[in-house]
Amino acid sequence: xxxxxxxxxxxxxxxxxxxxxxxxxxxxxxxxxxxxxxxxxxxxxxxxxxxxxxxxxxxxxxxxxxxxxxxxxxxxxxxxxxxxxxxxxxxxxxxxxxxxxxxxxxxxxxxxxxxxxxxxxxxxxxxxxxxxxxxxxxxxxxxxxxxxxxxxxxxxxxxxxxxxxxxxxxxxxxxxxxxxxxxxxxxxxxxxxxxxxxxxxxxxxxxxxxxxxxxxxxxxxxx
Numbered sequence: 636x637x638x639x640x641x642x643x644x645x646x647x648x649x650x651x652x653x654x655x656x657x658x659x660x661x662x663x664x665x666x667x668x669x670x671x672x673x674x675x676x677x678x679x680x681x682x683x684x685x686x687x688x689x690x691x692x693x694x695x696x697x698x699x700x701x702x703x704x705x706x707x708x709x710x711x712x713x714x715x716x717x718x719x720x721x722x723x724x725x726x727x728x729x730x731x732x733x734x735x736x737x738x739x740x741x742x743x744x745x746x747x748x749x750x751x752x753x754x755x756x757x758x759x760x761x762x763x764x765x766x767x768x769x770x771x772x773x774x775x776x777x778x779x780x781x782x783x784x785x786x787x788x789x790x791x792x793x794x795x796x797x798x799x800x801x802x803x804x805x806x807x808x809x810x811x812x813x814x815x816x817x818x819x820x821x822x823x824x825x826x827x828x829x830x831x832x833x834x835x836x837x838x839x840x841x842x843x844x845x846x847x848x849x850x851x852x853x854x855x856x857x858x
Contacts, residue, residue: 645732650735653738658748658749659701660747663681663750671694673685683699688854699759703762706737706740710737710740714732714733728820733767738827738830740763756800757838761831765810766779782803786800793853795846795854797846800835801839804835808825
């Protein structure tokens with residue numbers, strides 16, 4: 636594997652651009668428009684789940700779609716415009732650059748600089764990054780469908796969104812292993828994938844403790 640200065644430069648640029656997109660606090664703006672402050676209500680989180688508990692389905696849907704959009708835009712641009720049109724399509728390098736861009740979005744969402752680095756937990760953003768980086772006509776699409784079905788089943792049965800999220804986040808390393816085990820960039824991809832998983836578990840540390848003790852809040856679909 637040859638890592639060039641050009642690769643490092645563009646990877647750094649994509650990481651920063653992704654971070655800036657990810658830093659846009661969708662939940663905060665949706666909350667203010669509805670007369671709510673998500674940072675001081677419910678769990679204090681600015682993500683979709685707290686928006687659902689605090690403001691209801693409509694606000695949660697808008698928050699979710701907004702978080703999807705801020706992840707889709709930079710990752711899809713890198714995947715299809717830079718890697719597809721400018722650089723020339725290389726499946727391995729394209730996924731690596733898209734994953735790094737997605738990591739930037741993820742970091743921006745959970746550690747936004749103008750909210751004193753107190754952001755969301757990154758579930759909706761992660762879902763968008765998974766779709767934008769790996770959706771294809773092969774194993775990627777099948778794994779996405781399986782992941783959605785698994786998440787929906789876990790939440791429907793247990794009413795714990797956090798549990799479904801923690802399980803499905805293992806998509807990243809599993810997909811990298813199955814798809815890119817022979818890639819010269821495999822270990823870089825795997826490290827980035829495991830950073831996603833590690834940060835999700837760190838951000839959900841409180842949820843994990845409550846799941847273990849049986850005190851985790853359940854989502855209500857009737858509300």
